[in-house]
Amino acid sequence: xxxxxxxxxxxxxxxxxxxxxxxxxxxxxxxxxxxxxxxxxxxxxxxxxxxxxxxxxxxxxxxxxxxxxxxxxxxxxxxxxxxxxxxxxxxxxxxxxxxxxxxxxxxxxxxxxxxxxxxxxxxxxxxxxxxxxxxxxxxxxxxxxxxxxxxxx
Amino acid sequence: xxxxxxxxxxxxxxxxxxxxxxxxxxxxxxxxxxxxxxxxxxxxxxxxxxxxxxxxxxxxxxxxxxxxxxxxxxxxxxxxxxxxxxxxxxxxxxxxxxxxxxxxxxxxxxxxxxxxxxxxxxxxxxxxxxxxxxxxxxxxxxxxxxxxxxxxx
DNA sequence: TCTTGACCTCAAGTTGACTTGAAGTGGCAC
DNA sequence: GTGCCACTTCAAGTCAACTTGAGGTCAAGA
Numbered sequence: 001x002x003x004x005x006x007x008x009x010x011x012x013x014x015x016x017x018x019x020x021x022x023x024x025x026x027x028x029x030x031x032x033x034x035x036x037x038x039x040x041x042x043x044x045x046x047x048x049x050x051x052x053x054x055x056x057x058x059x060x061x062x063x064x065x066x067x068x069x070x071x072x073x074x075x076x077x078x079x080x081x082x083x084x085x086x087x088x089x090x091x092x093x094x095x096x097x098x099x100x101x102x103x104x105x106x107x108x109x110x111x112x113x114x115x116x117x118x119x120x121x122x123x124x125x126x127x128x129x130x131x132x133x134x135x136x137x138x139x140x141x142x143x144x145x146x147x148x149x150x151x152x153x
Numbered sequence: 154x155x156x157x158x159x160x161x162x163x164x165x166x167x168x169x170x171x172x173x174x175x176x177x178x179x180x181x182x183x184x185x186x187x188x189x190x191x192x193x194x195x196x197x198x199x200x201x202x203x204x205x206x207x208x209x210x211x212x213x214x215x216x217x218x219x220x221x222x223x224x225x226x227x228x229x230x231x232x233x234x235x236x237x238x239x240x241x242x243x244x245x246x247x248x249x250x251x252x253x254x255x256x257x258x259x260x261x262x263x264x265x266x267x268x269x270x271x272x273x274x275x276x277x278x279x280x281x282x283x284x285x286x287x288x289x290x291x292x293x294x295x296x297x298x299x300x301x302x303x304x305x306x
Numbered sequence: 307t308c309t310t311g312a313c314c315t316c317a318a319g320t321t322g323a324c325t326t327g328a329a330g331t332g333g334c335a336c
Numbered sequence: 337g338t339g340c341c342a343c344t345t346c347a348a349g350t351c352a353a354c355t356t357g358a359g360g361t362c363a364a365g366a
Contacts, residue, residue, distance in 0.1 A: 003313075014313085015355055023353095033362055034314045044265075047274040055249050059353070074264055079257035086250040090243055096208050097239040104232035111227055112197075121200040156343075167343085168325055176323095186332055187344045212323070 001038045010046045025049060025063055027070075048072065055082055056089075095123070154191045163199045178202055178216055180223075201225065208235055209242075248276070 003014050012020075020026045021036070026045050028036035052062040067073035099120035108114035156167050165173075173179045174189070179198050181189035205215040220226035252273035261267035 013355085016353085018314090019354060034360095035312080035363085036314090044274065051249075051252075051273050051276075053353095054245070055253060072264055074256075076257045079253045083250045083253040083257060086246050086253065090246050090250065092207070093239050093243050093246075096204075097236045097243065099204075100208060100232045100236040100239065103227070104229045104236060111225055120204050121197065123204075166325085169323085171344090172324060187330095188333085188342080189344090206323095 001040060001042070002032070003036050003038065006038050006042055006046075010043055012046055020046075020049070020059075023059055023063065025059060025066075055086065057082070096120075099123075154193060154195070155185070156189050156191070159191050159195055159199075163196055165199055173199075173202070173212075176212055176216065178212060178219075208239065210235070249273075252276075 001009075003017060006012070006017060007014050017026065017036075021028060026038075026042050026049075028042075029039045030037045048065070049059075049062055052065065053059075065072065065074045099116060102116040103111055103114060103120070106114040106116060108117075111117045154162075156170060159165070159170060160167050170179065170189075170191075174181060179191075179195050179202075181195075182192045183190045201218070202212075202215055205218065206212075210218075218225060218227045252269060255269040256264055256267060256273070259267040259269060261270075264270045
């Protein structure tokens, strides 16, 4: 497959494929002139990368899941750990969602007068303090990641 | 309160406070010499900012929640919308977590032979394709945000 | 043979939310 | 009065994961 076909079948942009190759996340099996040739298995690899990213792994972490021989070599402990992390995130987001939902429906004239909203603030403050003291920054979800990038025209 | 006290009581670093002031998210009520003086209400403000960040709002979005007079002016529709977004994220993370959890416990010798794991990959691929086609990049959670920053020593 | 245009490389740009360092100011304890 | 040190400003750095543009190569169709 040439790069255009991989793009077509995976939805991953060519620039990203080249970037992933440079990072060692995928590899081409040869060239046709200058042009990269990819094995069909690259699609599976891209799927794994996509899952990993969704689960919150960095590209470097994902790279570690591939044994030097190219085979998948995922530590089951690591998976369980990641699942636990996701669980914590889910719990947090859930209480956040419930708080927002309530605040949206709350009849209090101003949000500051709504006890549920104030409780939300309390939560944030608590977290702020326990976090700030000695643990340093903890892993956190980020919603709204940076969007379009690139050099200006 | 001087900046050190705000830091102590909120856990937010001084550099962040100055940055927030520059962005118009908080304001000092005056100076004592060069030094900023903050009203106690800045703590509440910081709590709101923290909640907003946790819910996935950008600093710019948070800034819009404050009316020009400094009062909180949150659109209830916006809150509901954000809650819905969180909901979608939660659903996705949940299926991700379940998949990881299964893969971690799965007795198949290699993950590629585990049907649940393969189903996970299928999900990712599907999403990849539907996303790539015409919608462009969609808002996505990001786990593992960039960590420590700053100029090197 | 010529043209086209898909592909290539490489350096540099982008995003958001901060942090860092250097260099300067000035309040206050002594 | 003087020294310390917390505070200030400002420009520039950091992070990850890409994207972009310029400038070049070359396979294949006309």
